[in-house]
Amino acid sequence: MAEVLRLHGVRKRYGGGASPVVEVLHGIDLTLAAGAFAALVGPSGSGKSTLLNLMGLLEAPSDGEIWLAGEPVHAAPDxxxxxxxxxxxxxxxxxxxxxxxxxxxxxxxxxxxAGRGRLSADDRRRARALLERTGLAAHAHKRPVQLSGGQQQRVAIVRALMNRPRLVLADEPTGNLDTHTAQEVFALLRELNREEGTAFLIVTHDPGLAARCDGQIHLQDGRLIEPDGAGVVTAAATAPLTAQ
Known part of the structure; x- marks a missing residue:
């Protein structure tokens, strides 16, 4: 099965110099299949935000390799x-x-x-088509303050899909919504995953939403626990770093 994301032996440390070195992630091995719909779960302080930052290329790993859409990105400059x-x-x-x-x-x-500095007619057509598909066509010209919380989150989801990404990283996308609206937003993510073929990795504390994903990645104390969902995600954790 084709992969969209692969991490091998990824570690992340902070500190140094006058500050003590703290390792947050301990040798992460993870593969996410193209078109996957998976949840990332774990208690607070388990390293989920750090892992998401590495996957999103917002930070570089201290050690290890990250491959995105077949390209090595772990050592790429800013x-x-x-x-x-x-x-x-x-x-x-x-x-x-x-x-x-x-x-x-x-x-x-x-x-x-942000990417090209200009808009084409095709860009505008895609934006309008996505807004229509998500029930927002009538609200296209409204500012955020004129939209409900659920509508605002739908706009954010459409924005994330605008450039036809291979992978969408969603950090608690329903955490600020009431139960009914959260269910609607989750259903939209699932629908867009199937229609667009985009992989989704969703961080959530809601076990009910996580259970509705095709696979779950469990993170605890900076280490991965064997995931659920064969063919969607594969993961393992290497041995902790040994002090030299």
Whole structure:
């Protein structure tokens, strides 16, 4: 099965110099299949945010390799990581982070402007088609303050898909929503996963939502526990770093 993301022996340490060195991730081996729909779960302090930052190319690993869409990215310089992030990744967060001065459609188009600095007619058509598909066509010209919380999160999801990413990283995308709206947003993620063929990795504390994913990646104390969902994710943890 084709893969969209692979981590091999990935470790992340912070500190040094006058500060003690703390290792947060201890030798992560993980493969995520193309088109997967998986959950990342674990208690607070387990390293989920750090792992997500590495997958999202927001940070570089201290050791190990990361491959995204078949490209080695672990040693890429900052400018290259930014370009790869815009090309291959989409992001959805618990708080939508929409720009308040711009309309829903303008917010959706922001990744294109960030990547190319200009918009084409095809870009505008795709933005409108995605907004229509997600029930937001009538709200395309409204600013975020004029939208409900669920509508704002839908705009954020559409924005994440605008550049046709291979993988969307969703960090607690339903955590700020009421139960009914959370279920609707989760169903939308699932629908877009199937229709667009985009892989989704969803961080969630909700065991019910995690159980509805095709696979689960369990992180505890910076180490992976064998995941559920054969063919969707494969993972293992190497031995802890030995002090020299």
């Amino acid at each position: 400018a290259a990581r930014t370009a790869l992030r815009n090309r291959y990744l989409g992001f959805v967060f618990q708080f939508h982070h929409l720009l308040p001065a711009f309309s829903a459609e303008e917010n959706v188009l922001m990744p294109v402007l």
